[in-house]
Amino acid sequence: MGNRQYHDMDILKWDGLQLRLKTGRLLATVEPDSKWPGMYRVRTKTGITDMVNLSRAKDAARSIAMSALNNPAQGSRKPAGASNQSGAITRPRNRNARTGGRMTFDYGSIPYETWKEFAATVGADERHLKFAAAKFRGCTNTQAAREAGFGPGGGTSTRSEGYRVARSNKINQLLALAAAEAGGGYDGTLSKQEGRSILTAMARGSDPQVRIKAIELLHKMEEKEAALNATKPEESLEENLAALITLVPEQGAGAFLALSGFIHAGGFIGSFPFLAEIAPLLSRHYPGDWQRWRAREKHQWVTDFLDKAAAGPLLEDNALIAAVKHKSPVVRPTKPTAEVADNG
Numbered sequence: 001m002g003n004r005q006y007h008d009m010d011i012l013k014w015d016g017l018q019l020r021l022k023t024g025r026l027l028a029t030v031e032p033d034s035k036w037p038g039m040y041r042v043r044t045k046t047g048i049t050d051m052v053n054l055s056r057a058k059d060a061a062r063s064i065a066m067s068a069l070n071n072p073a074q075g076s077r078k079p080a081g082a083s084n085q086s087g088a089i090t091r092p093r094n095r096n097a098r099t100g101g102r103m104t105f106d107y108g109s110i111p112y113e114t115w116k117e118f119a120a121t122v123g124a125d126e127r128h129l130k131f132a133a134a135k136f137r138g139c140t141n142t143q144a145a146r147e148a149g150f151g152p153g154g155g156t157s158t159r160s161e162g163y164r165v166a167r168s169n170k171i172n173q174l175l176a177l178a179a180a181e182a183g184g185g186y187d188g189t190l191s192k193q194e195g196r197s198i199l200t201a202m203a204r205g206s207d208p209q210v211r212i213k214a215i216e217l218l219h220k221m222e223e224k225e226a227a228l229n230a231t232k233p234e235e236s237l238e239e240n241l242a243a244l245i246t247l248v249p250e251q252g253a254g255a256f257l258a259l260s261g262f263i264h265a266g267g268f269i270g271s272f273p274f275l276a277e278i279a280p281l282l283s284r285h286y287p288g289d290w291q292r293w294r295a296r297e298k299h300q301w302v303t304d305f306l307d308k309a310a311a312g313p314l315l316e317d318n319a320l321i322a323a324v325k326h327k328s329p330v331v332r333p334t335k336p337t338a339e340v341a342d343n344g
Helices: 054-070 112-122 126-137 141-148 155-166 169-181 192-203 208-231 237-247 250-264 275-285 287-296 300-310 317-325 338-343
Strands: 012-015 018-021 026-032 039-044
Touching: 012 054, 018 054, 026 054, 026 126, 039 054, 054 237, 054 250, 112 126, 112 169, 112 208, 126 141, 126 155, 126 169, 141 155, 169 192, 169 208, 192 208, 237 250, 237 317, 250 275, 250 287, 250 317, 275 287, 275 300, 275 317, 287 300
Parallel strands: none
Antiparallel strands: 012 018, 018 026, 026 039
């Protein structure tokens, strides 16, 4: 235990929507939800998380990966609240593909007929259609090329072919159309702003069919964004912290990110909304960080308060989720003022 090596997040890298070690090993994949545009889930070898927005999904992926790397004995545990009840990793069943005796292709959250309509609009063939659909799901260029049938089937040729196809005008147009159809819910090689720029260029083109479709989807994108902004309540800091804690409860990974971010932003540890719920967990799984945060406080009453919180009941996994979700407002100590500090 004393010689245990801990990994930092600088050993991770994003490859589109796939989180990998810098050596190339795949750790987690962020997948667009099949029903709700702009919402995502994190898939690992042990299951899949609940639905959240993209920023939280990426935070969750990093937390799950670091928890698995730093706690290898727990790495095979299924995330609490995962929707994959079996705990086994399975390829998503393609509800939009046609079978006809052939291996089905996963078109993701957008139906095959819609992809086919997009392909007809920009003059793309079936392989380009499949490549764009795979990219929209979050595949790398090489994976998309392999699934779509580009290249001889592996190695450098498929990789270089994927690189070439990904930069073609037809693929960018297909991805822009798909992003607009899904309300902009794509964060791979094409951002929402890039998609909007491509659609605007298409709307100014000479082909009437392309112009009509581009204008229609630009309008649709605007409507979806307006509706989302109109109905989306502004989340409080407490709601954001609770969401991060409960999204990745294993070994307090989400709690660690929530508290460390809170402190890094200048927050007083004693006023953290869920300190009583997470202090025992963090002092156990992250003792070095907990002692470092504790040592920053110069007043005895603050360190006593932290010690008392750390000695409270240990809440893990589902118990932690339940406690955070049902927490009632409590009176918390405020950060010492300069006058208090002078008198201390």
